[in-house]
Amino acid sequence: MTIKEIYDLAVKIGIENDFRTKKEIDEYLKHRKAEYDKLSREEKEYFDKERLVNPYSDTRIHNANGAKNIKKIFTSVDVSMGGLMLAKELGADLVLNHHPIGLALAGLDDVMNYQIDQMEKIGIPVNIAEKLLHKRISEVARGISPSNHYVTVDAARLLEVNLMNVHTPGDNCAAMFVTRALEKAKPRYVGDILEELLKIPEYREAKKQGAGPILFSGGKNNRCGKITVSEFTGGTEGSKEIYGAMANAGIGTIISMHQSEEHRKAAEEAHINVIVAGHISSDSLGMNLILDEIEKKGVEIIPFGGLIRVSRNKKK
Ligand SMILES: [Fe+2]
Ligand SMILES: [Fe+2]
Known part of the structure; x- marks a missing residue:
């Protein structure tokens, strides 16, 4: 090539x-x-x-x-x-x-x-x-x-x-892969998403390296509601003011690659569950x-x- x-x-x-x-x-x-x-x-x-x-x-x-x-x-x-x-x-x-x-x-x-x-x-x-x-x-x-x-x-x-x-072509692939995996698994609880992510070898390996998927906002026993893999692609972190609009649009849980503390707090205030799948993984x-x-x-x-x-x- x-x-x-x-x-x-x-x-x-x-x-x-x-x-x-x-x-x-x-x-x-x-x-x-x-x-x-x-x-x-x-x-x-x-x-x-x-x-x-x-x-x-x-x-x-x-x-x-x-x-x-x-x-x-x-x-x-x-x-x-x-x-x-x-x-x-x-x-x-x-x-x-x-x-x-x-x-x-x-x-x-x-x-x-x-x-x-x-x-x-x-x-x-x-x-x-x-x-x-x-x-x-x-x-x-x-x-x-x-x-x-x-x-x-x-x-x-x-x-x-x-x-x-x-950059973005790779992030698109990760976002689509995780979206399809979750659409197939249809998790009911936030904890189920964490389990699903750990079926993906990159996340298992990351966990062994001390950087596995983690829950940033919400509880494992919370219902997921509508899930979106919205923080994987599109350059870098978006607006922290968007979470209220996301909640109004019916989003219950966000899957993110990485999230700043400011963004985490804003998502929490909007009652959105956040799972950080892991950056490098x-x-x-x-x-x-x-x-x-x-x-x-x-x-x-x-x-x-x-x-x-x-x-x-x-x-x-
Ligand atoms: Fe990336
Ligand atoms: Fe990155």
């Missing part, structure tokens, strides 16, 4: 596991193209044109020294500078990181617009979702702005290590589902940087 083929495959899998339909995503890209066309020549120069074809602004190829055949991938949730050197030492053809770096980190706020669609899909009036999320998206954009986001990209270039990161689950498709093409996968690798491919 070439780097571009791996990138295209990851985006394709991301779209297949998006809560939006393919048609909705195409319309979103069309709307973006119309906005792009209105820009001045000078503004167009600064526009990341990849945004016209890839709906995930937090997923990018950062360094590709020629489209050589990729046989070995070094993959992590967070690649460090040492990790890049280790990847080179191990003869990896590509480092595939989960969390955004470089231009993809600068694009993290943009992908949060997806949360507006998610909120609309669970029954929150879109005007309310938009108002609350837009405020939060601008907060995140200001939060990212001082970061030195090209350090890892620069290191990869100097080391001549190919580097890519896949959920990121691993999502990436594993993409890595499995890459592995099927004969590519060796070396996990690193926290990634709990579980292959769902049958061993030959």
Whole structure:
């Protein structure tokens, strides 16, 4: 596989596991193209044109020294500078990181617009979702702005290590996987959800590592009510002011990857049960589902940087 083929495959899998339909995503890209066309020549120069074809602004190829055949991938949730050197030492053809770096980190706020669609899909009036999320998206954009986001990209270039990161497509896969598992299991009590999550190997392994799924708000004997896996994908944490609207939309329990104390308190005040499935374990689950498709093409996968690798491919 070439780097571009791996990138295209990851985006394709991301779209297949998006809560939006393919048609909705195409319309979103069309709307973006119309906005792009209105820009001045000078503004167009600064526009990341990849945004016209890839709906995930937090997923990018950062360094590709020629489209050589990729046989070995070094993959992590967070690649460090040492990790890049280790990847080179191990003869990896590509480092595939989960969390955004470089231009993809600068694009993290943009992908949060997806949360507006998610909120609309669970029954929150879109005007309310938009108002609350837009405020939060601008907060995140200001939060990212001082970061030195090209350090890892620069290191990869100097080391001549190919580097890519896949963020939202991975998180989409994890969100869809957990949603389907819970839809199938139909848990009645919050405690049943915790049991269901522990049937997923990444969460079992995380529990052994001291980071298993935990109950953040509510009680194990509370009834779940309507469950939503709403805090897995869409960049980063959304608005803490949204929980009241979620409760009004009939949501009883939220499954989250990770949640700040401020968000937890706000969810509790809205009487919503919250289960935090686990951050790195959920990121691993999502990436594993993409890595499995890459592995099927004969590519060796070396996990690193926290990634709990579980292959769902049958061993030959
Ligand atoms: Fe993630
Ligand atoms: Fe993450």
